Amino acid sequence: EPEVTQTPSHQVTQMGQEVILRCVPISNHLYFYWYRQILGQKVEFLVSFYNNEISEKSEIFDDQFSVERPDGSNFTLKIRSTKLEDSAMYFCASIPNPNYGYTFGSGTRLTVV
Amino acid sequence: SQQGEEDPQALSIQEGENATMNCSYKTSINNLQWYRQNSGRGLVHLILIRSNEREKHSGRLRVTLDTSKKSSSLLITASRAADTASYFCATVLMMEYGNKLVFGAGTILRVKS
Numbered sequence: 362e363p364e365v366t367q368t369p370s371h372q373v374t375q376m377g378q379e380v381i382l383r384c385v386p387i388s389n390h391l392y393f394y395w396y397r398q399i400l401g402q403k404v405e406f407l408v409s410f411y412n413n414e415i416s417e418k419s420e421i422f423d424d425q426f427s428v429e430r431p432d433g434s435n436f437t438l439k440i441r442s443t444k445l446e447d448s449a450m451y452f453c454a455s456i457p458n459p460n461y462g463y464t465f466g467s468g469t470r471l472t473v474v
Numbered sequence: 475s476q477q478g479e480e481d482p483q484a485l486s487i488q489e490g491e492n493a494t495m496n497c498s499y500k501t502s503i504n505n506l507q508w509y510r511q512n513s514g515r516g517l518v519h520l521i522l523i524r525s526n527e528r529e530k531h532s533g534r535l536r537v538t539l540d541t542s543k544k545s546s547s548l549l550i551t552a553s554r555a556a557d558t559a560s561y562f563c564a565t566v567l568m569m570e571y572g573n574k575l576v577f578g579a580g581t582i583l584r585v586k587s
Binding site: 403416460464465470 | 504505507509514515516517518519520521522562564566568569570571572573574575576577578579580
């Protein structure tokens, strides 16, 4: 069964450093998402991406965050200057169209120290 | 804001028993989805029920939707130890391009063998 692949599975970074979280969505999917889950809290929407541009972003997704789909397969989330409160699990997801359930990757655990 | 809120927060049952989890939400929906999350892992899509459907089955899972009460339930029959996980309902918020999921806080299910 097709999978959404995320790398790395765990990233530790110093506060203020830039991190790039990588995702390879399912190849024929058209809608891409990033969600995050702070330990013990709800899964929160960050951003959606369609037709090579952001279609929606949450209040969390401020100027420190950016997303790119640099080629036909990768979908990246960049955090420019990490803060302690950015520590969370970050999940990538994709769907072929809005009538489907999401396929999530297994997540990247980001720890900012 | 549109949110799925599950109850109970935690449920502990014996293997073989049925587990019922409930979800309430606040606004009109296009569809509602249930996801499972094993500890520290990614979210797995279980079932999607559209707003014009009242009940849906998938294996040992049965989902109901009552749009007049803005509520849904997930029933897992003949539970197994492997069903131990967190279960989330997610309401679907339509956007101009695509949609986004709004997750509830989840129910932690423990199935004792």
